[in-house]
Structures are given as C-alpha cells and as structure tokens.
Amino acid sequence: MAIQLVALAIMALNRQAVSQFFREAPRALVGIVLLSLALPLLQIVPLPAAIWQALPGRELVSQTYDIAGIDGDSWFTWSVDPVRTLVAFCSTIAPAAIIVIGWSLSSPMRLRLALTLIVASLLALLLGAYQLSTANTSGILQAISPDTNVLYATFSNRNSTGIFFVIAAIIVAALPSAGRSGLLLAQIAAGSLMVIATILTQSRSSMALLLVFLAFLTLRLGAHFWAARAPARKDAQTPKGAAQASRKAVYLAAILGLAMVCAIAASLAFGGRASSSVERFANLDTxxxxxxxxxxxxxxxxxxxxxxxxxxxxxxxxxxxxxxxxxxxxxxxxxxxxxxxxxxxLLGPLLVLAWFVWIGMAATRRTGDSDRWLAFGAAASLACIALQSGIDYPLRNEAMLCVAAIMIVLLFPPRRAVR
Incomplete structure (x- = not known):
C-alpha cells in the first residue's frame, strides 16, 4: 500500500508528464495501458442479478447466496471475489506510474534508470551474500521457511530472485560500450556477478534463461566487433577507438568468462553450491x-x-x-x-497478445537509434519474463511488475529532456 500511495503521489506531482503521455504517446500504447488498468476495474462493477447469474460458473455464487440466506436477486460483480480483484488492480498502479512518467524521460535519464536498476541488483546481491553466510538464518525479509543454500536477496521466491538477476545481467551487457578499460572491466565484472547470483538461487528456470543472456551477449559483442571493422557505417565509431574498444571487450570478456567457467566447473567437481544448483535439473517434479x-x-x-x-x-x-x-x-x-x-x-490472453505485439514492434523500430542495444536488452528481458511465465508467475509480485515497467520505458523512442 505504501508503494502504491507513493506512486499516486508521484503522478500527482508530475501532472505535466502524465498529461504528456496521454497526449503524445502512441495511441496503441495508451490503449493497452488503459485496458490493463480497466480490466480489473470492470470486474468489480456491480451487475444486476439477471446479468451476473447468466455468467459461466456463477451457479456456485448463487448456491452460496442461498446457503447464506442472501437474496439471490441482489446485485453482484463480474468477479467472484471483488476484494481480491481490487487488490490486483492496486498492484498495477506502481508499474503504470513508471510507464506513464517514463515516457517523458530523455535518453540520458533512461540510461540513469538502467544504471539504478543495476546498482539495486548489486545491493540485493550483497544482502543475499550476507543471508547465505548465515545459512539464511538472518537477513531474510519475508516470513518464509528458506532453504539454507538458496540465495533469496529481497524476494521470497527463488524464481523471482533468479530472473531479476538474469534481467540485470542483460541490462549490464546492453549498456553503451565503455571507452576506458576500468569501466569496461567493471561492466564485465558486474555481469559475471549477476550470472553467479542466478546460479546461487538454484532456480532451474532462471538458470535456463541464462542462455538468453549468453545469446544476447554474443550478438552484442559481435555487432560491436563488426562496427569496429566497418568504420564507414553511419553508426560506427572512429576506427582506432572502435577497434580498441572491441578488442578490450572481446579479450576481457573471454578472460573473465573462462575464469567463471573454471570456477563453476571446480564447484561442480567438488560438490559446491553450483553442483547443488545443477543437481536440481535431475529432480523435475510433475x-x-x-x-x-x-x-x-x-x-x-x-x-x-x-x-x-x-x-x-x-x-x-x-x-x-x-x-x-x-x-x-x-x-x-x-x-x-x-x-x-x-x-x-478471453480478454486476458488478448491483452497479453497486445503487449507482445507492441513490444516486438517497439524493439524493431529502435534498430537505427544510438541507444538501440539498451532497447534490445529490455526486449530480451521481457522475453525472459514471458518464457518464465510459462512455468511460474514472475509478474505476480510488485517488484517484478515494476522491473517489467522499467523495461517498457527503455523501449520508448529517444526523446528530448522535458523541464
């Protein structure tokens, strides 16, 4: 509730940005956002008995009314539990605020937003490291019965923790190429830490999604190397700077990647935490x-x-x-x-399909922009969420809803700064 009230307050204090979104954003995006907010609200509108009783599955509600001695002709909602549906609507307020206000952000501000997400993931990793150092007897933020060998960080579900670190790793790989060796090394180190953190969550779905990260990283480095070898292209850097940046990226990534593979292999060989994570793939429940x-x-x-x-x-x-x-x-x-x-x-899957179509179109329209890889990283992150949704529920908590909203913001086309 505190997060949702703060989100409402932020929108009230940024009325110009909210107005700008509804005036200038593509009609398709505005429509999808409004429909996402309106669907749960429509489900809690009271309906006459002749309407709600005719809806499929409502005979159970009618029977409950009879048992409770309630007049069967009373008005009732489309939802069989309007209070839970109202709570579900409230959970959309914070991500909606991120999307609406994020439309007016300039490209440098969106880059800062991505960096903030990475810093948050590093802080979460520090918390998780402390939790693991105490066998998860201290530092757990939720009332759960944690596994002693699982990294939870700020979540209560290992799958949510895992996909959060996968997304952070993708965004690290999507950041603009660092011109200095120190910054590039920090970028590679942060990405490696995110991969290790994902493995420590022992989330099978998240570890599988690391393949998406590796595919994105390969494309990113390949495109960077190709741009350095073709300085005549419009988006290429100067030949010398591009070649140096490409060589540094490839060499440092290869060295650190090899070191990480060796560390994981050693953990597998000697029964370390990585071994425990991989062993979970042999125990697929039904x-x-x-x-x-x-x-x-x-x-x-x-x-x-x-x-x-x-x-x-x-x-x-x-x-x-x-x-x-x-x-x-x-x-x-x-x-x-x-x-x-x-x-x-039927409305729910159609709305999901509409989001998929918009995300795909938004990503393809960013191919010529200077910060296109950040947008591609956001699209890859949303693809990870879509894939994990097939076996879990990554967007059924407020934090991941807000992370998904940040990815939507990173897909927006470049804009000038708004005062």
Missing part, C-alpha cells in the same frame, strides 16, 4: 503439470469471461482433482497464461 491440467478445466468452467483477476486461489480449490490433492496448496497455477485465462477469460 506437480506443475497436474496443476496445469486442473487449471485448464477451471478456465473452461468460467470461459469466456473468467472468474475475476486475483481469484485463482478461490476457484481452483473447488475443481482440483482428488488424485492430485497433496499436503501442498496450489496457491498459483505456476503458468501465468493458464491463470490469466482462468481469471480474465
């Missing part, structure tokens, strides 16, 4: 596929309108298969696309 199977059935019950944003935990328990019931409670679908289909019916 619980998630069982939840997905039941989740698809639940989505069909409420299709095509959905049960209401944020209501998964209420409606899933009703239709969970008895043969899949265990001591653990499926509080999430562990597949955001299935969960969105349950909660928002």
């Amino acid at each position: 619980d998630r596929t069982e939840v997905w199977e039941d989740g698809i059935y639940v989505a069909q019950r409420y299709w095509p309108v959905g049960s209401g944003t944020g209501t998964f935990d209420e409606v899933f328990q009703i239709d969970e298969s008895l043969e899949y019931v265990s001591l653990a409670r499926a509080g999430r679908a562990h597949n955001d696309y299935v969960e969105i289909a349950i909660e928002s019916g």
Whole structure:
C-alpha cells in the first residue's frame, strides 16, 4: 500500500508528464495501458442479478447466496471475489506510474534508470551474500521457511530472485560500450556477478534463461566487433577507438568468462553450491503439470469471461482433482497464461497478445537509434519474463511488475529532456 500511495503521489506531482503521455504517446500504447488498468476495474462493477447469474460458473455464487440466506436477486460483480480483484488492480498502479512518467524521460535519464536498476541488483546481491553466510538464518525479509543454500536477496521466491538477476545481467551487457578499460572491466565484472547470483538461487528456470543472456551477449559483442571493422557505417565509431574498444571487450570478456567457467566447473567437481544448483535439473517434479491440467478445466468452467483477476486461489480449490490433492496448496497455477485465462477469460490472453505485439514492434523500430542495444536488452528481458511465465508467475509480485515497467520505458523512442 505504501508503494502504491507513493506512486499516486508521484503522478500527482508530475501532472505535466502524465498529461504528456496521454497526449503524445502512441495511441496503441495508451490503449493497452488503459485496458490493463480497466480490466480489473470492470470486474468489480456491480451487475444486476439477471446479468451476473447468466455468467459461466456463477451457479456456485448463487448456491452460496442461498446457503447464506442472501437474496439471490441482489446485485453482484463480474468477479467472484471483488476484494481480491481490487487488490490486483492496486498492484498495477506502481508499474503504470513508471510507464506513464517514463515516457517523458530523455535518453540520458533512461540510461540513469538502467544504471539504478543495476546498482539495486548489486545491493540485493550483497544482502543475499550476507543471508547465505548465515545459512539464511538472518537477513531474510519475508516470513518464509528458506532453504539454507538458496540465495533469496529481497524476494521470497527463488524464481523471482533468479530472473531479476538474469534481467540485470542483460541490462549490464546492453549498456553503451565503455571507452576506458576500468569501466569496461567493471561492466564485465558486474555481469559475471549477476550470472553467479542466478546460479546461487538454484532456480532451474532462471538458470535456463541464462542462455538468453549468453545469446544476447554474443550478438552484442559481435555487432560491436563488426562496427569496429566497418568504420564507414553511419553508426560506427572512429576506427582506432572502435577497434580498441572491441578488442578490450572481446579479450576481457573471454578472460573473465573462462575464469567463471573454471570456477563453476571446480564447484561442480567438488560438490559446491553450483553442483547443488545443477543437481536440481535431475529432480523435475510433475506437480506443475497436474496443476496445469486442473487449471485448464477451471478456465473452461468460467470461459469466456473468467472468474475475476486475483481469484485463482478461490476457484481452483473447488475443481482440483482428488488424485492430485497433496499436503501442498496450489496457491498459483505456476503458468501465468493458464491463470490469466482462468481469471480474465478471453480478454486476458488478448491483452497479453497486445503487449507482445507492441513490444516486438517497439524493439524493431529502435534498430537505427544510438541507444538501440539498451532497447534490445529490455526486449530480451521481457522475453525472459514471458518464457518464465510459462512455468511460474514472475509478474505476480510488485517488484517484478515494476522491473517489467522499467523495461517498457527503455523501449520508448529517444526523446528530448522535458523541464
């Protein structure tokens, strides 16, 4: 609540920037943002009994009314739990504020925003290192039962921690090429620390997403090296400066990369923390596929309108298969696309598709800009979130929602500074 109230206050203090977004931003982007905010709000608008009772799956609500002695002709909402849906709407306030105000930021300010994210990731890593040094008996910020060998940092879920560090590594690789050896070395060291931090989270999905980081880093270095060898290109640096920067980048990256590979190999050979992380790939459970199977059935019950944003935990328990019931409670679908289909019916997946299309188009339009690699890094980071959403729920917490919003801001075209 504190974060959401601060976000509202920031928008109130930056009314010009908010107005500028709605005046100047592309209509498609404005429309997607407004629809993302409006969907949960529409789901909590009271409807006459003749309408809400006709919605799929609402016979359970009618039965509950009868048991509770409530008049069945009372008005009720599209959502089967309007309070949870209201909470879900409130979680969109902070990322919406980042996107709306971020539109007016100049390119240097967006670079500063990216650097701030990297500094935050380094501070989170320091906290995680302290946690691990105490076997996670101290420094944990949430009321959880932590694994003694897992790096949690500021999160309570290893998968969220892992993808946060993957995104930080990609943004480090996307930063403008440093002209001095010291800055370049710091950039490579920070990226290496992010990779190590991801491995220490023991998140299988996040470790797999490091392949996206490696692919992006390869393209980044390859493009930089090609630009240095073709000074006639419009976006090339001076021949000497470009060649030196390229050689430094390639040599330093190769040396540090080799050192990191050797360290990970040694950890694997002697049973270190990296070994524990890799061993988790040999223990693939089937619980998630069982939840997905039941989740698809639940989505069909409420299709095509959905049960209401944020209501998964209420409606899933009703239709969970008895043969899949265990001591653990499926509080999430562990597949955001299935969960969105349950909660928002047809509109939710269509809205997700609209975001995918906009992100792809925004990235392709940045190919000729001087800071295009920062935009490409943001697109790659959002792709990581989209991939992990297939087996987890990275955007079901406020922090990662705000990180995703920052990536959206980095995709915006260059703008002049606004007073």
